[in-house]
Amino acid sequence: MASSGSGVESPPPRTTEEDRLVRYGTSMFGGRPTFTLVRQETDSGGEWTLHELLPCEQAEARRDRLERGGRSLSITPVKELLIDVSGDNLQSKSEGWTWDEWAGAKVARLDPTRVRALQDVVREAIEDTPGKTDEVLRGGNGFVFLPESAGIRLAVAFRGVKPIQRIDRMRSLARGVARMSSEECYYWYAKCRSPSSPNGEKALRVLLTNHIE
Template sequence: MASRDSEFGSPSAEDPDEDRLVRYGTSMFGGRPTFTLVRRETDGGAEWTLHELLPREQAEARRDRLERDGRSLSLTPVENLISDVAGDDLLSKLDGWTWDEWVGAKVARLDPTRVRALQDVVREAIEETPAETSEVLHGGEGFVFLPESAGIRLAVAFRGVKPLQRIDRMRSLARGVARMSDEECYYWYAKCRSPSSPNGEKALRVLLTNHIE
């Protein structure tokens, strides 16, 4: 994966507006972050929920395509995704972006067992971004915005691990995703979400876990 300096540039500390615009510079939406990862605490431990951030019209069109194929997609206004974990600090944590007519398309929610299995791949993905890993890797509740490349890597891991029951298979899948190039992650992300490829997630799990008896 690219280093933070090479991927996000070296913005001047004297120009906070420019800093905000280049921090998520891999995005197709003018530098805007395109994923958010939220951590919430439950009685059994931490849960993670990953959403892709999209203009409402684009998200609804994707949902319609999936529904025609018998699949579903949950959409939630962006500020509703994070308001409970951001609290009174919501405005500053929006990082200067406005999210009117944007929604989060849910990728997956992971329970505490799967959160533990994916700790390393999530840490490595977030460390290559402007986000603070402490927001979602340590105790308490929080969220991070993510650029496209990191979000897609996590989307592949989240969708792949979701139905697995054995810890060894979860960890094997996580290691496999961590070793993938960005190009491989984009390929599998497209396979996993495409209405025309309903077996994409199964193929990913076979590739990364089928060697385990």
């Protein structure tokens, strides 16, 4: 460390594997962030796309299971889906993680109307997320890595709101997801993505919006 008054600043502390585990929580992938939220600006406003991050082999296996059940899943190499919004800064924003042989399994893309309806639940879900969240909450293009618990909550909200047309129903679903416990979010996420539960998303919408005439 530089002596006091030398005018030479000490280098910033190096982020260790243990630091990253603390920041993103433990998971079956060694503490990696397991979701990413991407914001892209369009002529009509910002769009959000949520991806779950998986090893390519697992992402492809999930896609195959869904296709056997008549459903689809879009997967994209992680570097490819993030380079569009980060450009040459991807490495600096990856916080030491390497993404070779990893894919993003798309949860949902939301248009500007749905983005506005979910603004509060997204802000609350990611407020303690490591990294800079301003890029996805305000104008412009950017992304933020998410720990599993935040990603699961947003996945439930994104999948639930996707086909809804009325603003009042969108907002009701957003409020309902915001009030859910973490255990409830995990339950509904499993229901919404399971090939053996094709009506999981419909059941979620009935639960949270059916009181609105």
